[in-house]
Amino acid sequence: MPSLVGIDSGLTVTKAVIFDADGTVLSVARRRVPQLIPEPRHVERDMDGLWSATADAIREAVQKSGRPASDIVGIAATAHGDGIYLVDRELRPLGPAVTSLDTRASAVADAWNESDVGERSLQLTGQKPHASAPSAVLRWIRDNQPERYGRIGHVLAAKDWLRLCLCGTIGTDRTEASTSFTNVRTQAYDPDALALFGLEALNAGLPEMAASTEIVGTVTRLAAEQTGLAEGTPVMAGLHDVTASALGMGGYRQGIAAVIAGTYSINETVSDAPKIDARWFCRNGIAPGEWNNMSISPASTANYDWFLEKFFAAEIRDAEQAGQSIHDLVAREFAAASGRPSSAMFHPYLFGSPFGGATSAGFFGLNAWHDRGDAIRAVFEGIAFNHRIHVDALKDGFAPGTARLTGGISRNPAMAQLFADILGMPVTATATEEAAAWGAALCAGAGAGLFASPTSDPRDLESIETTYYPDPGRREALDRKYRVFLDIADAMRPIWPRLQDLG
Known part of the structure; x- marks a missing residue:
């Protein structure tokens, strides 16, 4: 019976998931991948360590399947x-x-966006530069590590490195290729983009583009020994995780805002023509003539994880020892706090924001009568408020009528309802297991001939979904709070850089 492997390598965990041809999860294996922070603002990872962890996860998943x-x-x-x-x-x-x-x-991207480079980039590539854009990172390396820059052979993304380790071939797919250097209209690499960023020397280093479903190699003998896969197993090009998540949750289509509440606040919708705006990235879709419009920021549930680590450390230990979930305790405190008015508010900008590189997180409106539950509520509302900034932008550009929500936080019905109330639109929470990995597996299945296309999801989606509708009363109260949330952000704009200068 045919099965498929979807690899999903996030910022802290890499995982391998084996699916039956009908979408049933047969096995999942995870490995943590440590982040290296050698100095402020540098967040790195060991590439060989990533492959080793991924190979271990694949081997375990194969054995468990x-x-x-x-x-x-x-x-x-x-x-x-x-x-x-x-x-x-x-x-x-x-x-x-x-x-x-x-x-x-971030200083590179900010300088470009304060000059005409930002606008020229938007018009040419469909997006303005940002701190982690390949264009900005490569320019930083050029200016600060010239010896390393001169030795660059190929510029890859994370999943392309895993592909190289699996099958020994260099390349990328259409969705990943459009992160900095493609023409938004032709959807192909454009030498003018490299020239715009002063990176002309890297023209030969850009990886060849393939369709996400295209077979780009087969598992090598060495990779088979490391992973437990059969030598010669077809490897498909795969896709960017933002697109994979929307595909895997059944939200990759026009008229729908796919909302992924993960480390990043990811909000996206598909269009059949390029539409350019500084509030979103207009990037290549899976198929030619398709664009995926992404409005994102590194400001979602990573803030919740931080809050748990800092304020629930003892409870986490107790829950683990008792075989319980810390999230159940958090859900109870959130529910209790949600039953009373609260001025407590949180900007979820520990790792970045939609407002530029100099932002930082902060609690506002706290008083002596507030407790930890109020702080939890403020964190959850702040995360959803930040998603609303992005979804409102997509509403302006593409008028999606509904949203689909995934991410660990969406499994709590109260959180899914909170998103519906804050976004002001029906929100369908899907019980899809491992959405991004399933999106990758759909591409593998299409390439193997199991599915007509990546969007030919064989599952009965209605059976694993619940739709939440905005409550008018809560919607009105949260809308007032959201306006204050935005006003505080406006007031903080000149202060955030001064805070950053303090170290």
Whole structure:
């Protein structure tokens, strides 16, 4: 019986998921991948360590699946987008990878956006530069690490490095290729983009583009020994994780805002023509003549994870020892706090924001009578408010009528309802397991001939979905709070850089 492997390599965990051809999860294996922070604003990872962890996860998943590796008819990867994974001309890692949480290049991006480069980039590539954009990171390397820059053989993304390790071929797919250097109208690489950023020397280093469903190689003997996969298993090009998540949750189509509440606040919708605006990235869709419009910021549930780590450390230990979930305790405190008025508010900008590189997180409106539950509520509302900034932008441009929500936070019905109330639109929470990995597996399945296309999802989606509708009363109260949230952000704009200067 045919099965598929979807690899999903995020910013903290890399995982391998084996799916039956009907979308049933057969097995999942995860490995944590440590972040390296050698100095402020540098967030890196060891590339060989990432592959080793991923290979271990694949081996475990194959063993747990109960199926022989020979049943696997295709494998595809998705991974965090943006950032840079460099290899030299011998195809070896050229230093640690720069992840999408890295902000060393924020001054580069800010300077470009304060000059005409930002607007020219928007018109040419469909997006303005940002701190973790390949363009900005590569320019920082050019200016600060010239010896390393001169040794660049190939400029890859995270999933493309995993592909190289699996099948030994260099390349990328259409969705990943459009992070900095493609023409938004032709959807192909444009030398003018490299020239705009002063990176002309890297023209030969841009990886060849393939369709996400295209077979780009087969599992090598060495990779088979490392992973437990069968040598010769087809490897497909895969896709950017933002697109993979929308595809896997059934939200990759026009008229729908796909909302992924993960490390990043990811909000996206598909169009059949390019539409350019500084509030979103207009990037290549999966198929030619398709665009995926992404409004994102590194400001979603990573803030919740931080809050748990800092304020629930003892409770986490107790819950683990008792075999319970810390999230159940958090849900109870959130529910209790939601039953009373509260002025407490949180800007979820620990790792970045939609407002530029100099932002930081903060609680506002706290008084002595507030407790930890009020702080939890403020964190959750702040996360959803930040998603609304992005969804409102997409509403302006594309008028999606509904939203689909995924991410660990969406499994709490109270949180899904909160998103509906704050976004002011029906929100469908899907019980899709491992949405991004399933999106990659759909591409592998299409490439293997199991599915007519990546969007030919064989599952009965209605059976795993619940739709939440805005409550008029809560919607009105949260809308008032949202306006204050935005007003505070406006007031903080001149103060955030001064805070940053304090170190």
